[in-house]
Amino acid sequence: MNEMIKIETLTGAQCLVDCLLQQEVDQCFLVPGESYLAVLDALTDAPQIELTVCRQEGGAAMMAEAYGKLTGRPGICMVTRGPGATNASAGLHIARQDATPMILFVGQVARDMREREAFQEIDYRRMFGQVAKWVAEVDSPQRMSEMVSRAFHVAMSGRPGPVVLALPEDMLVEPTDAIPPKLAVARPAVAAPTGTDLQVLLAKLATASNPMIVVGGGAWTDKARQDLQTFASDWAVPVAASFRCQDFFDNTHPCYAGDAGIGINPSLAARIRSADLLILLGTRFSEMESSGYNLIQIPKPEQDLIHVYPDPEEIGRVYAPALGIAAPAAETVAALLECGPPTDEPGERRAYVATCNTDYHAWASLPEGQGDLAMAEVMGHLKDVLPDDAIVTNGAGNYTVWVHRFLNYRQFRTQLAPISGSMGYGLPAAVAAARTWPGRQVVCFAGDGCFLMHGQELATAVKYNADLNVIVVNNGMYGTIRMHQERNYPGRVSATDLVNPDFAMLAESYGCTGETVTRTEQFAAAWDRACAYSGPSLIELRVDPELITPTQTIQGLRHASQKQ
Numbered sequence: 001m002n003e004m005i006k007i008e009t010l011t012g013a014q015c016l017v018d019c020l021l022q023q024e025v026d027q028c029f030l031v032p033g034e035s036y037l038a039v040l041d042a043l044t045d046a047p048q049i050e051l052t053v054c055r056q057e058g059g060a061a062m063m064a065e066a067y068g069k070l071t072g073r074p075g076i077c078m079v080t081r082g083p084g085a086t087n088a089s090a091g092l093h094i095a096r097q098d099a100t101p102m103i104l105f106v107g108q109v110a111r112d113m114r115e116r117e118a119f120q121e122i123d124y125r126r127m128f129g130q131v132a133k134w135v136a137e138v139d140s141p142q143r144m145s146e147m148v149s150r151a152f153h154v155a156m157s158g159r160p161g162p163v164v165l166a167l168p169e170d171m172l173v174e175p176t177d178a179i180p181p182k183l184a185v186a187r188p189a190v191a192a193p194t195g196t197d198l199q200v201l202l203a204k205l206a207t208a209s210n211p212m213i214v215v216g217g218g219a220w221t222d223k224a225r226q227d228l229q230t231f232a233s234d235w236a237v238p239v240a241a242s243f244r245c246q247d248f249f250d251n252t253h254p255c256y257a258g259d260a261g262i263g264i265n266p267s268l269a270a271r272i273r274s275a276d277l278l279i280l281l282g283t284r285f286s287e288m289e290s291s292g293y294n295l296i297q298i299p300k301p302e303q304d305l306i307h308v309y310p311d312p313e314e315i316g317r318v319y320a321p322a323l324g325i326a327a328p329a330a331e332t333v334a335a336l337l338e339c340g341p342p343t344d345e346p347g348e349r350r351a352y353v354a355t356c357n358t359d360y361h362a363w364a365s366l367p368e369g370q371g372d373l374a375m376a377e378v379m380g381h382l383k384d385v386l387p388d389d390a391i392v393t394n395g396a397g398n399y400t401v402w403v404h405r406f407l408n409y410r411q412f413r414t415q416l417a418p419i420s421g422s423m424g425y426g427l428p429a430a431v432a433a434a435r436t437w438p439g440r441q442v443v444c445f446a447g448d449g450c451f452l453m454h455g456q457e458l459a460t461a462v463k464y465n466a467d468l469n470v471i472v473v474n475n476g477m478y479g480t481i482r483m484h485q486e487r488n489y490p491g492r493v494s495a496t497d498l499v500n501p502d503f504a505m506l507a508e509s510y511g512c513t514g515e516t517v518t519r520t521e522q523f524a525a526a527w528d529r530a531c532a533y534s535g536p537s538l539i540e541l542r543v544d545p546e547l548i549t550p551t552q553t554i555q556g557l558r559h560a561s562q563k564q
């Protein structure tokens, strides 16, 4: 008697979920769509993958990006065709500029409908060509394993970044008996500096009198932070953080020289300019770090420049370095440490390092509080009470100056902030942080403009009872743009004022706790109540719009610009 041989088959969607499980994916941020129903269905059989169902794809993509920053593994985002993909592009761009591993899965029209501009059809290769590291369509379930494996490798390798995989609807329901083979969790191949490179770097460092390291970019780790701290102490070299990479180095470490970002400490800028040896460690030293490409001459720097970057094509792109090392910063620091401490104690440089550190502390000390609600005192209070491992998130706006300049970042991944300068990032990033690392305190700062770009993700925070504290700094305007207006077109206010909801009431209507703070002395108690609450809370700070930066007023800016 012939025995029936049962051939196991999986659909394309089931293959995809199988591949994600093999990669130990534990979180997926999504907005559902009918174009990938089969994946949603397959996910019901994979409870190991927690779903965070978001309210807008931009928020979902930002959450996935923040997950990538937090874990070093690709953040997974799933969205529907054209409308979903276009919304998600906001988060994809952050992953690009911030060098964060991320994979965006997008529904696609059925294979036999392609190229007709079918419903919501988009050519993702053309659309995301410049932003993603790799864009592809999975044309058959048989190739799912290969494509997903490649997506993970590409997202994490070299300069990490986003990958887009489109999923034709009919492919997702097609059965295949080509079951995905069991693959190991993807680990990117890691380049290492050569022995000669290391010796050249150390020889230059041994003889430099005022060197500077600027650390930044992607693919950093907590071990790398500790290694760099040891290396900086051993070799007596000051370390500055690049824009929004302040948690790459303990800000209380005696070798910390501050951050090279927007509104750089002028004395740090001067030290970078006059450094005899400048080591760019993982950072591209792009427009924001370089004060608009003004700190290093292009293409021939005056400093003896060493550029360490994981992608060889970035080295020499803007600055022609004396030495380029095409390896990740983390591996380079580990290899440098293995070379041992300097044979001669760099005693003369210790005073120079101390001066850099003193300059940083002077710059980071809070100014005199101004107005009925003094941001300086709010920040001073938070600086005192926030635990060292609190995760602080923000988007873009003048309020971020308070967050960047006056808070201490001590441990790696305590700062989630878009190097890309994207407004609206703070809240989705905070939701992702609370979902990824429950138990850590998560604080989201947002301006009134910034908050409402992705404020609807408060509903997501409530849905998952994400324990996070939002602080909305409300000055009734797009303050940064107003500041630039007053500098460039003094007194001519255009398109920068805002009419806002009552943020505390808005938060309460979502199911959060909400409070409005109008006076300095109200803040500490409001903060205690927010922290005591288990779940999302929001405090709106109504600040004086005239106080446009920690040290400048609108009138002051206007008068200064009118005199020019």
Ligand SMILES: Cc1ncc(C[n+]2csc(CCOP(=O)(O)OP(=O)(O)O)c2C)c(N)n1
Pocket: 396, 397, 398, 399, 400, 421, 422, 423, 424, 446, 447, 448, 449, 450, 451, 473, 475, 477, 478, 479, 480, 481
């Ligand atoms: C998505 C996005 N849109 C526009 C901008 C340009 N932009 C930068 S800061 C800013 C204003 C931010 O306003 P708000 O959040 O209220 O903060 P404030 O500057 O008032 O402190 C704008 C519009 C941007 N960076 N990102």
